[in-house]
Amino acid sequence: LWSQWRLHRQVTIWEPPFRFGYVEREWSEGAPPVATEITVTSRSGDRCVVRMVHSLFASTDDWDDQLEGFESGWPGFFEVLRVYLSHFAGKKAASFLVMASSEADQLSTWRRLTEALGLAGANVGEERNGPQQPERLSGIVERVRQDDKQRFLVLRLNAPAPGIALIGTYAADGNTNASMALYLYGDDAEQRAADGEPKWRNWFGETFKHPG
Template sequence: MPVRKEASGRRSVQAEVEVPGSPEEVWEAIATGPGISSWFVPSEVEEREGGTTVSHFGPGSSMDAVAKITTWDPPRRFAAESPEAMGPGSATVGTEWIVEAQSGGTCVVRVVHSWFASTDDWDNQFEGHAHGWAAFFRILRLYLSHFRGRPSVAFQLMGAAPGPHAAAWDALVGPLGLAGAAEGQRVSTSAGAPPLAGVAERVGPSEFPELLLRLEEPAPGIAHLFALPMGGQIFLPIRVYLYGDQARDAAARAEPSWQAWMAERFPGPQAG
């Protein structure tokens, strides 16, 4: 997903996915706080032009992504701008979301990041964003296919391990009993690990380890495990999304046991 460069200095990168649902149903998932929180990160949206969007990528306000909505045209398109989105002194980044209805009861969702720059300083990071969207869009498609509109509760866990990449991944999925999972296979965690059971919807290649599960236990939901090299370490996030009337109680039981299990095996992200 290379960066597109125009003579005016505008640069952009985009990602897209085809998902089930009407434009109104898809809009609910990508343009409202509860909808976005059901497959992405905890978010709030003021649903109007001039409103604010906030996405919480971690604890504390320093991990928040804040943008101002510049276009609001439900259920087709909205756009927002984030000043210095990549850090102090960086360009303002515009993000556009587009929903296009297709035949057969599906829609294409497209996200476009654009900015103006005279150098390539930020290109690699934005190409990384596009790859990141591909992973989140797999979660979005799974959510809309199986859990659309249900109440949702999510939690995220984070560990970190030294490289190499493959060894860090094995240190996570091995003790969980999830090593060697195949797509379409029903899997469950080992004795001594927090209970997690479901069907493996995606198993990433060895160079980009990833496991996407459609859960039956601890409640209907989705789990996403992956390994991300950053700052000389391998970060090991686990995202769990639970759905339905029992989701909140199930999350309240599951999250503490997961936190304890991760803390015992991984020191957590360390300063680079």
């Protein structure tokens, strides 16, 4: 994973645990470089503030919408970080991401996804239990966000293992992508992730199979 990440990125700042920066190139055809800097500032009471700044190196404003898309994708992952630090810090971890493309609009895709997972109409603080197949997702709803560009839900899991599920939809090139990132924690996290990924990949593919 690290080698794949480094393929189009160059680390420019490395001052752990306070600053980290990198430049990303070739993130889209003909796109200018984007620089990202992350800073961590300590606060009282065992708390900290994490700031992320994106800078686009372009001579025109033609890429402004793309930069907005860059930024809008991060809130769900910051929520995952918050839940991890609050409940799972220091535990062994493994993760995987599965995704499928739907020809339906985002709202229809979101409804289909959440209904299939037993998460339709979920509210923060609720405990939800999904269907048995392909694996039961059971846990506490930590965050729900919906707007005209993306929708996502963060579930703090107690089944199929202690962990976090980031489930969402977002518009992409006239279609809608439905995705789930699953973060599992504990001594057996790696094996559980290896067992679960093909099941969920098949499930997403079947659930959002294109007609014909």
